[in-house]
Amino acid sequence: MTCRLCGLDHRSVRLAPGETARCTRCDGLLAKGRHGGDFPLVICVTGLVLALPACFLPFISAGKLGAERISTLFTGVGALWDNGMRALAVLVLLCGALLPILLLCTLAVLQAPARVGRWIASPELLARAARSLELGAIPEVQVLAVLVALMKLGTQVNVTIGPAFWCYCAMSFCLLLAQRGFDQGAFSERPPERGALKES
Numbered sequence: 001m002t003c004r005l006c007g008l009d010h011r012s013v014r015l016a017p018g019e020t021a022r023c024t025r026c027d028g029l030l031a032k033g034r035h036g037g038d039f040p041l042v043i044c045v046t047g048l049v050l051a052l053p054a055c056f057l058p059f060i061s062a063g064k065l066g067a068e069r070i071s072t073l074f075t076g077v078g079a080l081w082d083n084g085m086r087a088l089a090v091l092v093l094l095c096g097a098l099l100p101i102l103l104l105c106t107l108a109v110l111q112a113p114a115r116v117g118r119w120i121a122s123p124e125l126l127a128r129a130a131r132s133l134e135l136g137a138i139p140e141v142q143v144l145a146v147l148v149a150l151m152k153l154g155t156q157v158n159v160t161i162g163p164a165f166w167c168y169c170a171m172s173f174c175l176l177l178a179q180r181g182f183d184q185g186a187f188s189e190r191p192p193e194r195g196a197l198k199e200s
Contacts, residue, residue, distance in 0.1 A: 003028050040178060044108035047174030050167045051101050058162030060146065062153060073097060073164060092142070099137040100175055106130045107178045134179060139172040 001010045001021070005028040010021070021030040054073060061070045074097070080089035110126055146165065153159055 001030055003030060041108060041111040043174050043178045044104050044111060047104045047171045047178065048101065048108065050171040050174065051104070054164050054168040054171055055097065057164035057167065059164040059168070060150075060162055061160045062157045063160075064157040070162070073168065095136050095138050096142040097139075099133055100139045100171070103130060103133040103137045104171075104175060104178065106133060111178075137175065139168065139175060143169055143172055 001012050002008070003010070003023040003026065006023060006026040008023055008025045010023070010030060020032050022028065023030055056072065058070045059072050059075070061068055063069065074093070077089045077093045077097075080086070080092065106126055107130055110123060110130065150159055150161070
């Protein structure tokens, strides 16, 4: 846990709801204790449920002069692959689909009730894996790319947004909420930094 103001490193501490952790050097806010409950788990499961129709239902359709083409979430990946841009196709597949779903699965396992968490051998390793997956899971970028494409193509062809796009947007929003509610310090086995401040 690094202070954004002065750069001082602190070890993670688990905060109760309503508590705050502050930097020992500049008194800058490091973290806030989030409210527990089943809300983070519900958000993760909701995102995973929305991922199913987002992957298989029509994502977007474009047509002109009676010819219509329906695309799914993976149609663009296949088009990039067929046109020789295989590295870009793999990157789009990972960052836009596989890593977000894997991150939701990881956060769901970490946020599951204690009776489920008993068989997790190393929750701290899963927490670090979740932090690593956050660097590559960027579905919101794909949402913006689709919106830009709609604005450019909307004047040339008839574009219709499919249900998969809205499910994908909702899944991306659930992922953002799950990331904001993720408390890595709750799964850290390291002792707290002696100087880290906690205020209620």
